[in-house]
Amino acid sequence: MKKMRVLSILVKNNAGTLTRVAGLFARRGYNIDTLTVSATKDHRFSKITLTAELDDIMLGQLMSQTAKLQEVVSIEELFDHNSVLREILLVKVAVTHECRSKLIEIATVYKGVVVDLSRESMIIELTGKPQKIDAFISVIDNFDIINFCRTGVTAVQR
């Protein structure tokens, strides 16, 4: 059965490493939902965090194929119960005088912050687990969303 997986890949910080990883996914037909790259404490390595909808067989394939790359030091699956997963959402919504306070109210419940406000629109920033972001987006779905951007998941094991 397919489900959302979060994978954490430690890679050597060399030119071309991201191309290798991304190229492998493209070539093998793995559909990646989010991918983030960041520095680590040790400047020789970077951390790639990705999420994808995979069943167990696909997960095994993706992990073992990725592990074969010479630049990959380790790859592991992260789970909700042993890791902190976070994502940032920036959403721009068209607002009228009537609905503005309603939207702020909802955002407050989700601990969202209004980071930009004009007469016609506002931008809300929200940090949280991917599920929380999903939930927020679905709750404000009936507002006039102009566009939004999500950073993709980043994670640290507990």
Added chain:
Amino acid sequence: MKYTGAEIIIKTLLDEGVDTIFGYPGGTVIDIYNALYDYQDQIRHIRPSHEQGGVHAADGYARSTGKTGVCIATSGPGATNTITGIATAFMDSIPLVCITGNVASHLIGKDAFQEIDIYGVTMSVTKHNFMVSDVAELQNTIRKAFSIANSGRKAPVLIDIQKDVMQSMYNYKSKPSLPLSETPRFEQSGIKKLSEYINNAKKPIIYAGGGVNSANASTELRELMNKADIPAVNTIMTIGVLGPLDQLNLGMVGMHGKNSSNFAIENSDLVIALGTRFSDRVALNTKHFAPDAKIVQVDIDASEMNKNVIVDYAVVGDVKEVLTELLPLIDAKKRQAWLEQIAELQKDDYQAPCCEEQIKPHQLISYVVNELGEDLIVVTDVGQHQMWTAQYCARTKPRTFLTSGGLGTMGFGFGAAIGAKVGNPDKPVVLFTGDGSFTMNMNELKTAVDHNIKTTTIILNNHTLGMVRQWQNLLYNKRFSQTDINHSFDYVKLAEAFGAKGYSCKTVDEFKAAFADSQKQDGPVIIEVLIDQDELVLPMIPAGGTVEDIIME
């Protein structure tokens, strides 16, 4: 002591035990050639007609000797010409180290003359590749390349070196090869479990692939077969690892494999897959592959598990190491009923009709391999002739059958034959090819003549791209679109123009005479044999089919 980068390249190659290079000079590798000038007594350099042929030669050298093939090409077109060769080796897990020159660092990214991002281009056809822009990294990069190419599942590695790196001076001190990375560790409990599957099976079958060859595990494989009376089928990559002398070997499996081999898999209750990847030319229909069997797999590459076929149990490890641990746990037993069932199946195996006058491919191939004995290295191109050769070449030793199995590269043969002969000067080398494949890389005949590399090329001339025509014949209503080669090529004159000896034969007697004469020649020879255009490779299971769909006539 300090040396130029170019000298460091040569010295490091010598440290790695390299004595043969297949390469082609050009502006960005001219410094390597300048350095090589001083080492002509230590390194044999073969210059092909085309870089593709050079890489195929390095590949043939590696396949036939078990060593790493080394090739050099210049930047831009030289580098892009290597790609088909590299991809061919990649698909068959052959270790190569390919060195390309690139433009000087100040020109990188400027679309300079003959600048190509070969590093980017070859990423998906190499196990790893390097771009060297600092001479300080040169020696270690080359050492790493050899280690990576030969560790775990073998494969090509490319090193792209910028021209100014070759000209810079740096310290060099001879260093030994880097150790290979360790083979995957497996648990004793896994071996135990594997042995239980095997001991409990009533109708097991071994499906042995190229990994058995790479791991040099033919002895252990035979021990397993003989101890537990387990029949085996071989893929095209294990011809010679298992041969006709192995009583328990049923022969080739797959699209053009034996009827009985395919049926044996179908009827088995346990498939023991060793060093193989369930390719779509064997597991033609993955949903119906061995429908009643449990499947266990041993492979050095974890990503081969559950890739094409879902297996019941797998051990990731070197086939030789796993089998060595496994053997003591295997019960010695006889499996008479199962072997009798297989013997029944074998009665229905396809028998190619024989003919006294007209040349029949299977008779021709059998004749040649009988004449030249078990040390003969057989090379093929791609097409019908390749399958006939696979079916009838009767090799009994590993590394005596060289073919492009994974990529199916027409034009592979001549280069590979040259490489095989260079690596095995004392063994006869015969290339069986088709008129289509031969013309793809026949320019390498010049290389064989220049370096006096004695190879025998037998062209099964059916005046058509036979394998494609066969599909058109059987599956596309005989609509023979663009397959017939109606040229009136004179292969004898062609050979002579290149400075080789050529023969053309229409009958069995003519062939026997030509072949006998050809073996007395000192240099390369070309023998054209005319065969019928409608000759088919049989049996055949169409792509995606099952044994039920087998075509026998």
